[in-house]
Amino acid sequence: MKSFRSYLAQAIRAAAFVTLACTFPAAAETVEVAPGVQVTKRSFTAPMNEQPFFGFAAKTAEQKAEDEKFVTAIIGASGSREKAFGEITKRAWIAIQAGKVREAAVRFNQAFLVSPEQSSIYHGFAVIAQARFSDFDAADELFKIALKQPNPVKALKADYGRLLLIAKRPRDAQEVLDQAVKETPDFSDAWTNLAWARFQNGDPAAACAAAEEAAKRRPSNNSISDLTAVRNVAQCK
Template sequence: MSSFRNYLAQTIRAAALVATLAPTLAAAAETVEVVPGVQVTKRTYSAPTNEQPFFGFAVKSPEDKAADEKFVDAIVAATGSREKAFEETSKRAWLAIQAGRVREAAIRFNQAFLISPEQSAVYHGFAVIAQARFNDFDAADELFRVALKQPNPVKALKADYGRLLLIAKRPRDAQAVLDQAVKESPDFSDAWTNLAWARFQNGDAVAACAAAEEAAKKRPSNNSVSDLTAVRSVAQCK
């Protein structure tokens, strides 16, 4: 399973393109319990409900609820279990993210939410959607923090959260998250690359180069090679 792979330089350019797309939020901050024990801020956007996190918190009719149940029953029957149904649906969502098909990814993550709403990947995915499509960093930050507490997080969770904090110009917070990311997944090149950026932005070029060196040893993904090259260049690594 993979996660959002547009790394720092690419993501900054993408964020600039959507900077004029301000989220349309509810008039007052309202929290909603989306699964027992998990509350999130209710946020809605100018998009079809199935392309918004949590279906845009729309009130569903009995017919809508019946359709949701029919979908879940069908995919569980097709895959053999609820766990496999969630795995297949979330996998398709991440593949859509990687391919830049953000609308499709949002639909898939909503389907995953119907299947297993407690899973970390749901909140991780919605965080990516909130930032990538709606330019809503507050929502993304909140959802990443929820994802950290939920079961079965994917390996890239803290690397992705750290990257978000970098884009949000919070490099010290980012470094704290990314330090944990590389401790928990020392073989994950992307986390090391993001940590290199955090260290550089925090004024430690030597440590940034050390992280970049680790990233290079771990076989960086195709999408992160340019970002790794960029941080090594600005940090003047040997």
């Protein structure tokens, strides 16, 4: 299976030339998943532990007890709640990069049990909602929540901007990505995504400038082809 970034890179290139149709569901019930955090209730065709927030399924007393047992054990083994959360999400992001979206979903659900307020939970579930279930509405909602939650990873705005590009919202994407490169100027992928946004917004010269910045910052293996593609279509020198 292709990695998430490779998959999104191909989608962005296609979005530069064709219109993508996105269907968004009507307003639905929301559920509080962490103190002060409301998420639209959704379920997908997948095992419960492979869906964001366990598919919002009602758990039995036995399942709740197993969850508590897991949390106690992982915190005990790691030494603290913070270390337990960090270890689980590290494995989840590695799975994402390897294209193992199902495994990543299981990991993010485990992390959700440990620290449901953390930004990485919503970021990770946004990736899964889009990459596995093609639900742009869910991904957009979760990215917006991730931006407000504590301890976001540096790729958050770059990934959100990329989603907006795929959803055929380049102006919204450029706004997010302008912020991304200001906050994480050393992150090559953010510059590459900004190059695509500028190109799709009709400014190939500015796209080339962003691509040049991306090239200076050691682009990841997954984004090299994406960077090459935007430089080609923008006719950069």
